[in-house]
Amino acid sequence: MKHEKLYIVMVGLPARGKSTIANRLKENLNRDAIKTRIFNNGDLRRKLISANTSSSEFYHPKNKEGLELREKIALINIWGAKNYLKNKGKVAILDATNVSRERREKIIGLFTEYPILFIECINTDLEILKASILRKITLPEFNHLERDAAVQNFNNRINYYKTIYTPLRHESNFIKLDSLNNQILEEELSEGIPYYDRIRDFLVSDTVKNLFLIRHGETYFNLGNRIGGDSPLTEYGKAQAWALATYFKTKKIPLIFTSQKTRTIETAEPICELQGDCTVIPLAEFNEIDAGVCECMSYEEIREQMGHVYFTRAIDKYNYIYPQGEGYISMKERIDSGIKKALYLSSNSENIMIIGHRAVNRMILSHFLYRRKEDVPYIYIPQDKFYHIVATQDKKLFQLKKYEPAD
Ligand code: F6P
Numbered sequence: 001m002k003h004e005k006l007y008i009v010m011v012g013l014p015a016r017g018k019s020t021i022a023n024r025l026k027e028n029l030n031r032d033a034i035k036t037r038i039f040n041n042g043d044l045r046r047k048l049i050s051a052n053t054s055s056s057e058f059y060h061p062k063n064k065e066g067l068e069l070r071e072k073i074a075l076i077n078i079w080g081a082k083n084y085l086k087n088k089g090k091v092a093i094l095d096a097t098n099v100s101r102e103r104r105e106k107i108i109g110l111f112t113e114y115p116i117l118f119i120e121c122i123n124t125d126l127e128i129l130k131a132s133i134l135r136k137i138t139l140p141e142f143n144h145l146e147r148d149a150a151v152q153n154f155n156n157r158i159n160y161y162k163t164i165y166t167p168l169r170h171e172s173n174f175i176k177l178d179s180l181n182n183q184i185l186e187e188e189l190s191e192g193i194p195y196y197d198r199i200r201d202f203l204v205s206d207t208v209k210n211l212f213l214i215r216h217g218e219t220y221f222n223l224g225n226r227i228g229g230d231s232p233l234t235e236y237g238k239a240q241a242w243a244l245a246t247y248f249k250t251k252k253i254p255l256i257f258t259s260q261k262t263r264t265i266e267t268a269e270p271i272c273e274l275q276g277d278c279t280v281i282p283l284a285e286f287n288e289i290d291a292g293v294c295e296c297m298s299y300e301e302i303r304e305q306m307g308h309v310y311f312t313r314a315i316d317k318y319n320y321i322y323p324q325g326e327g328y329i330s331m332k333e334r335i336d337s338g339i340k341k342a343l344y345l346s347s348n349s350e351n352i353m354i355i356g357h358r359a360v361n362r363m364i365l366s367h368f369l370y371r372r373k374e375d376v377p378y379i380y381i382p383q384d385k386f387y388h389i390v391a392t393q394d395k396k397l398f399q400l401k402k403y404e405p406a407d
Contacts, residue, residue, distance in 0.1 A: 005085045005114040006194045008093040009107055011168060012121035013161050014154070015132040017179035020347040021121060022095040024207050025199065027348075028393060034090045034195060039077035041070070046141065048073065054141035061164055068169060074103065078110050085114060091195065099165040108171070117193050118174040119203070119264055120167065123344075125180055131281075131345055143375035177203055180344050198393070205393050206343060207367070212248070212353045215361055217241045217261040217300030221296075222383070228295035233266045239405035240383065245270035247403045248353070255279055256353045257342045259286040264355045271353070285338025288357035292325020292333070317342040317377040328359065328377050335363040361387070 008025070010018040017364045022038050029036040049069065058066040061215040074096060081092035098104055098118075099307050108116065123129060136142075137150035145153060168174040173193055176186040182204050189196070217237030221229050233241065244267065253275055258264035260282045272278040294302050294309060313320040321327035355366060362379040365371075371379065384404065390397035 004194050005112045007081060007085070007114055007116040008199075009098055009104070009111075009118045010093065010095045010121065011098045011118055012179075013099065013165060014097060014158050015129060015136055016121040017132075017344065017347075018119075018121045020344075021119065021177070021179060022066045022093045023348045025202060026091075026093060028202055029091055029195065029326055030200075031394075032198070034092065035088055036091040037081075037083045037089055038093045038095050039084075041073050041077055041094075044077060048076075054139075054145075054153065056153045056160065059157045059160045061160055062334055069390075078107060082110065082113075084263065096163055099161055101166045101170075103172065115173060115193050116171075117190055117196075117199070118168050118171045120176045121179040122133045122185065123178070123180045128180055128341060128344055131341070135345065136280075139365075142321045151380075159234045175200070177202065180340055182206060189399070192233070202393050206368070206391055207387060207393070208343065208352065208391040209349070210251075210351045211368075211387075211389040211391075212253075212351065212397060213276060213361055213364055213389060214244065214267065214353065215358060215381050215383050215386070216261075216267040216355055217244075218287045218383055225298045225300065226245070226296055227299070228291045230262050232262050236405070237263070238266070238270075240403075241267045241270045243403050243405035244386070245274040251351050252349075253278055253351045253353050254349055255281055255339070255342075255346055256355060257286065258282045258355045259288065259357060259360065261287060261357070262286050264357065266354075267355050269276050281342075283341060284340050285334045285341065286354065286356045286360050289328070289331055289359035290322065290325040292322035293389050294322055294325070316374075318373045328363065328386060329373075331359065331363055335360060336367060339364060339367055365389075365398075368396075 010022055012018050019040065025034045026038050057063060060066065077094060077096070081094055084092045089289060094107065098107065133151055133154050136154055137147065142150040142153070168176060172190040174188050175184055177183070178185050184200070217233045217240035219231040219233055219237055221227070221231035223234065249270055253271070254277065256268045256272055256278060258280060259266045264286070265280060265282055268280045274281050294306065309322065318328045321330055342352060342354060354364060359377070359379045361381045362376055365379055365387060366376045368389055385400050385402045388397065388399040388401055
């Protein structure tokens, strides 16, 4: 290969997942002994300028002072990246919006020694964007603002960037990435890009460092073998939740994703309490399979009173859809979308936790672990064990681990 050094330039509006991707790329390349460093304009701005620069007006394209300061910061990082590659560094990642053609021309004019790969992060899912902005405004620079004012401020910042945003087109080497779905929307390569095959494969792979997939604790409905509904946990179920809380106490879990059902939220509560800095995010996508006309019935009652449902389902459980309800097959889309949301919102977190239900957890497991469709509705999902899943470019792990409530 002609070159073994590379510049990567991130492009995209704020809150589109650029930093998450930059950080994961860095970790991944460094693990392969390819020395990689990130040059992040936002971090440098917060470090160098003591005045509060979180105000959206700082980003107004006509704010001359703001513009000068931001250009200065961009230049410091550009020169930092050049120096890094001049010495021992192999890959320098410029992490900033870089949305204007003008800024990119400047970068191209200065990064002349090695190839440049531009990676544009695109996310058009408004719900995800809203949730990402809510995460962003937890940064200390927004502490002085009320929640709504901070959101407004961040949205204004995005809108200012939109006025100068020119998507990639004329650059020689680029990837346009749907950062929510890990999907390459467009790619253009006009020269050999070092490490390209591993970078490309990495961008389209899910990165799950540690996912703890838990089924809610025992409920009153479980005792009666009843399905669906919104039963709370039994005393034993609550003890299971506390046992989980103790088990995970020493792991840092910033976000816990649950369904909107009482039993998963109640299981999350003690875990969150022992974590300290932790938020529970109930997602409708992780609600248990809707058993339609059979909701709240026991399996015995279904067999006796609705034999056709019971026996037809038994023949082809994956494809069977409950009258006025769902089937495994029809849950797939929402479960996949819930997984994407959970992974995206967790950014580059070491640990992610999802507390779901029997059918939901089967579908989540089958997202990461191939199973024939007909076997998915029978995956073993106990209530006294959880799955530890690791799915990165170079490691896949599925481990069923037991936890026990104290007597
Ligand atoms: O625990 C019961 C339950 O979560 C029900 O709410 C749901 O209908 C069922 O498990 C799903 O399992 P199966 O598809 O095997 O009936």
